Amino acid sequence: xIVTASAPGKTILFGEHFVVYGEPAIVIxxxxxxxxxxxxxxxxxxxxxxxxxxxxxxxxxxxxxxxxDGSEKTLEPIKITAETLFQTxxxxxxxxxxxxxxxxxxxxxxxxxxxxxxxxxAIGRLLGANLTREEIVKLSFESEKYVHLNPSGxxxxxxxxxxxxxxxxxxxISHMKIESSIPIVIGNTxxxxxxxxxxxxxxxxxxxxxxxxxxxxxxAGQLTREAISVLKxxxxxxxxxxxxxxxxxxxxxxxxSEELDRLINVAKKGGALGAKLTGAGGGGCIIALSxxxxxxxxxxxxxxxxxxxxxxxKTDEGVTTWTS
Amino acid sequence: xIVTASAPGKTILFGEHFVVYGEPAIVIxxxxxxxxxxxxxxxxxxxxxxxxxxxxxxxxxxxxxxxxDGSEKTLEPIKITAETLFQTxxxxxxxxxxxxxxxxxxxxxxxxxxxxxxxxxAIGRLLGANLTREEIVKLSFESEKYVHLNPSGxxxxxxxxxxxxxxxxxxxISHMKIESSIPIVIGNTxxxxxxxxxxxxxxxxxxxxxxxxxxxxxxAGQLTREAISVLKxxxxxxxxxxxxxxxxxxxxxxxxSEELDRLINVAKKGGALGAKLTGAGGGGCIIALSxxxxxxxxxxxxxxxxxxxxxxxKTDEGVTTWTS
Numbered sequence: 202x203i204v205t206a207s208a209p210g211k212t213i214l215f216g217e218h219f220v221v222y223g224e225p226a227i228v229i230x231x232x233x234x235x236x237x238x239x240x241x242x243x244x245x246x247x248x249x250x251x252x253x254x255x256x257x258x259x260x261x262x263x264x265x266x267x268x269x270d271g272s273e274k275t276l277e278p279i280k281i282t283a284e285t286l287f288q289t290x291x292x293x294x295x296x297x298x299x300x301x302x303x304x305x306x307x308x309x310x311x312x313x314x315x316x317x318x319x320x321x322x323a324i325g326r327l328l329g330a331n332l333t334r335e336e337i338v339k340l341s342f343e344s345e346k347y348v349h350l351n352p353s354g355x356x357x358x359x360x361x362x363x364x365x366x367x368x369x370x371x372x373x374i375s376h377m378k379i380e381s382s383i384p385i386v387i388g389n390t391x392x393x394x395x396x397x398x399x400x401x402x403x404x405x406x407x408x409x410x411x412x413x414x415x416x417x418x419x420x421a422g423q424l425t426r427e428a429i430s431v432l433k434x435x436x437x438x439x440x441x442x443x444x445x446x447x448x449x450x451x452x453x454x455x456x457x458s459e460e461l462d463r464l465i466n467v468a469k470k471g472g473a474l475g476a477k478l479t480g481a482g483g484g485g486c487i488i489a490l491s492x493x494x495x496x497x498x499x500x501x502x503x504x505x506x507x508x509x510x511x512x513x514x515k516t517d518e519g520v521t522t523w524t525s
Numbered sequence: 526x527i528v529t530a531s532a533p534g535k536t537i538l539f540g541e542h543f544v545v546y547g548e549p550a551i552v553i554x555x556x557x558x559x560x561x562x563x564x565x566x567x568x569x570x571x572x573x574x575x576x577x578x579x580x581x582x583x584x585x586x587x588x589x590x591x592x593x594d595g596s597e598k599t600l601e602p603i604k605i606t607a608e609t610l611f612q613t614x615x616x617x618x619x620x621x622x623x624x625x626x627x628x629x630x631x632x633x634x635x636x637x638x639x640x641x642x643x644x645x646x647a648i649g650r651l652l653g654a655n656l657t658r659e660e661i662v663k664l665s666f667e668s669e670k671y672v673h674l675n676p677s678g679x680x681x682x683x684x685x686x687x688x689x690x691x692x693x694x695x696x697x698i699s700h701m702k703i704e705s706s707i708p709i710v711i712g713n714t715x716x717x718x719x720x721x722x723x724x725x726x727x728x729x730x731x732x733x734x735x736x737x738x739x740x741x742x743x744x745a746g747q748l749t750r751e752a753i754s755v756l757k758x759x760x761x762x763x764x765x766x767x768x769x770x771x772x773x774x775x776x777x778x779x780x781x782s783e784e785l786d787r788l789i790n791v792a793k794k795g796g797a798l799g800a801k802l803t804g805a806g807g808g809g810c811i812i813a814l815s816x817x818x819x820x821x822x823x824x825x826x827x828x829x830x831x832x833x834x835x836x837x838x839k840t841d842e843g844v845t846t847w848t849s
Contacts, residue, residue: 406770409763413747413770420740427737439733442779446730446737449777453770459790466783 203240206322208360208520209233210304211311212387212488212513213479215447216425218403218454220353222415224422225369227429229383230359232516235302235312237319239327242295247283249276251300278313278344282320285343292328305511308389309396309480314356317341318520326522337361337520363519367429381435383515384491388468388503390460392484399481403454414454421450441474441490448477456482464508471495471502526565530646531558532684532844534628535635536711536812536837537803539771540749542727542778544677546739548746549693551753553707554683556840559626559636561643563651566619571607573600575624602637602668606644609667616652629835632713633720633804638680641665642844650846661685661844687843691753705759707839708815712792712827714784716808723805727778738778745774765798765814772801780806788832795819795826 209230216226242248247259255269259280264273279298287293298320304312321341325332332340341357355368365377407414424447431439448465451457457478465476468489476489487508489499500510533554540550566572571583579593583604588597603622611617622644628636645665649656656664665681679692689701731738748771755763772789775781781802789800792813800813811832813823824834 406766409766410751410770413744413751416740416744416747417770420737420744423737423740427734442730442733445779446734446741446777449773449775449781451773452776453773455766455769457773459794462786462790466786470783 202327203238203525204323204327204522205236205238205525206319206326206520206522207234207236208315208319208322209363209516209518210235210315211356211359212385212486213309214383214488215428215443216421217480217482218400218451218456219418219421219425220368220370221400221403222407222418223370224418225367225372225425227425227432228355228359228366228368229515230363230365230517230519231310231385231387231513233304233310233511233513235300235304235315235319237316237323238299239323240297241327242297244295245293246295247280247298248296249279249298249300251302253300253302253306278317279320282317282341282344283324285340286321286324286328289340290325290328290330294328296324296327298323305389305509307393308485309394310387310486311356311360314341315360317344318357318360320344322520322522326524334361334519361520364517365432365515377429377432379432379435379515381437383437384493384496385513385515386468386473386489386491386496386499386503387479387511387513388464388487388489389509389511390458390464390484390486391507391509392458392460394481394484396481399456399483403456406455417450417453421447424450437474437490437492444475444477444488444490451478451482458483460484460508461487463506464503465489467502467506468499471499473499526651527562527849528564528647528651528846529560529562529849530643530650530844530846531560532639532642532646533558533687533840533842534639535680535683536709536810537633538707538812539752539767540745541804541806542724542775542780543742543745543749544692544694545724545727546731546742547694548742549691549696549749549753550679551701551749551756552679552683552690552692553839554687554689554841554843555634555709555711555837557628557634557835557837559624559628559639559643561640561647562623562625563647564621565651566621568619569617570619571604571622572620573603573622573624575626577624577626577630602641603644606641606665606668607648609664610645610648610652613664614649614652614654618652620648620651622647629713629833631717632809633718634711634810635680635684638665639684641668642681642684644668646844646846650848658685658843685843688841689756689839701753701756703756703759703839705761707761708817708820709837710792710797710813710815710820710823710827711803711835711837712788712811712813713833713835714782714788714808714810715831715833716782716784718805718808720805723780723807727780730779741774741777745771748774761814761816762798768799768801768812768814775802775806782807784808784832785811787830788827789813791826791830792823795823797823
């Protein structure tokens with residue numbers, strides 16, 4: 202039996218950075234996914250191949266690289282996930298794992314969370330476990346801890362459930378039912394971001410101007426709360442305007458950049474209702490909200506300006522598995 | 526006798542737009558000026574020549590254009606100023622007026638205010654009046670009313686007194702003594718702005734999201750208040766950071782533009798401590814705060830990006846007159 206699991210990526214719609222200081226953030230699942238296929242091997246090895254340029258085999262504690270420098274480090278989370286499942290389900294076997302992802306990695310679109318979720322779901326089902334969504338989130342959290350130092354669990358949750366999530370430090374995660382579609386174009390600046398450095402820079406600015414930055418943070422919190430009701434109304438025009446306002450607050454926090462500003466401006470010229478950086482900033486991606494039928498024009502504008510466009514949409518589908 | 530008067534231009538350092546909603550703004554006089562030379566004529570005509578592409582003669586109510594389409598409309602404020610002075614001083618004569626300005630017009634650098642102030646000072650002294658600064662502000666206000674629909678009087682005040690002014694609707698104008706120099710580079714986008722339309726767009730955004738935009742406005746007010754103490758300390762690094770934060774708030778207000786964002790980013794890459802749009806936005810100018818000895822590099826970066834740079838500095842000198 203071969204089991205395949207698909208889990209969606211995510212993008213932050215509102216509230217990045219300010220979430221660190223207790224304000225709410227809104228995250229949506231996008232119709233880009235990581236597919237993980239799992240089948241048993243006769244030996245006890247863990248063989249992993251991927252379309253990400255990393256392949257190899259874990260033979261006990263030893264790793265044999267087939268493709269890609271640093272494959273062992275990159276594929277280690279898969280090994281951790283498999284071992285976590287073996288332990289939990291009290292079963293163990295050799296595995297062939299195949300990863301097919303259409304989510305660009307390391308740009309804040311939740312590729313590692315989706316990979317962890319799809320891996321748990323695929324191996325879990327292959328081993329005959331009927332994992333609940335809660336269990337998938339919990340088990341996939343193990344490997345994410347390895348990837349990020351201080352994960353909030355948002356990425357695993359959104360990849361497991363799909364849809365829209367509101368998160369805050371005090372309230373935790375809550376799911377939001379949003380009827381309307383959210384057509385977006387993501388624009389990758391091709392500039393690597395450094396999340397830790399950016400979070401630090403905001404903290405330093407907050408230490409320099411505590412009262413001002415606290416007011417700014419509270420304004421961002423109010424913005425996210427207004428975005429929640431605008432999302433419920435399904436008013437895309439107002440949603441776009443709130444994205445523009447949020448971008449200004451991120452400029453004030455010091456996390457935008459020349460390349461992000463440029464892609465935001467060309468996306469809006471191309472017909473976007475609003476646009477902002479998404480995630481840590483400093484590089485990485487912008488997200489532009491599209492008018493109906495305008496996504497190709499916006500994508501083309503982003504490409505012309507040197508970015509990599511990615512046409513996407515909110516998806517309400519979380520992790521799914523099937524056998525073949 | 527020939528009288529010449531010089532009056533400086535200005536730039537808004539902090540608080541544009543939010544000043545409409547009661548928050549304070551900081552305005553500085555810059556070492557660019559309008560020079561107005563006045564001498565008597567034997568007839569009763571008012572002849573005006575300028576280096577702005579507008580010249581002509583008012584003969585009673587008639588106007589004879591010498592140079593420039595729309596000269597009559599552009600030079601009308603000079604006529605109003607002259608008539609206001611004739612009435613106030615109960616004297617009347619024909620005049621040759623020569624205008625030499627090195628302040629670009631209609632980009633928010635206070636050229637019309639400086640022109641009005643220099644005109645009042647030159648004609649006033651030619652007619653033998655010993656006008657106080659208060660009187661110069663008041664008299665020059667007459668022609669500014671013609672140019673702007675709702676002038677606050679800031680431009681005339683800063684052109685008359687020089688230095689640094691804090692203004693708010695409730696507190697009015699107060700002068701601030703700032704010891705340190707404020708080395709800046711202004712970057713003109715070459716894009717015409719429409720102040721009225723931009724003020725309207727902020728009002729509409731405020732009507733759409735009243736609570737959020739009120740919080741944003743209060744944050745801007747807090748920023749200007751912190752800028753006042755940073756200016757008094759003479760901490761240019763912190764001043765630059767506050768300009769960056771202010772720029773974000775102006776992005777949130779919806780008044781920045783692609784061209785402004787670009788010039789701001791190149792100025793910062795060129796070594797600016799901070800940069801923001803100045804004035805109405807939508808076009809017009811940016812202002813970049815320079816490190817010591819970095820102004821030429823910043824100016825060059827602005828020029829390369831398609832803007833017109835203008836190296837400037839705070840001046841504590843207001844209007845001055847001399848005879849020859």
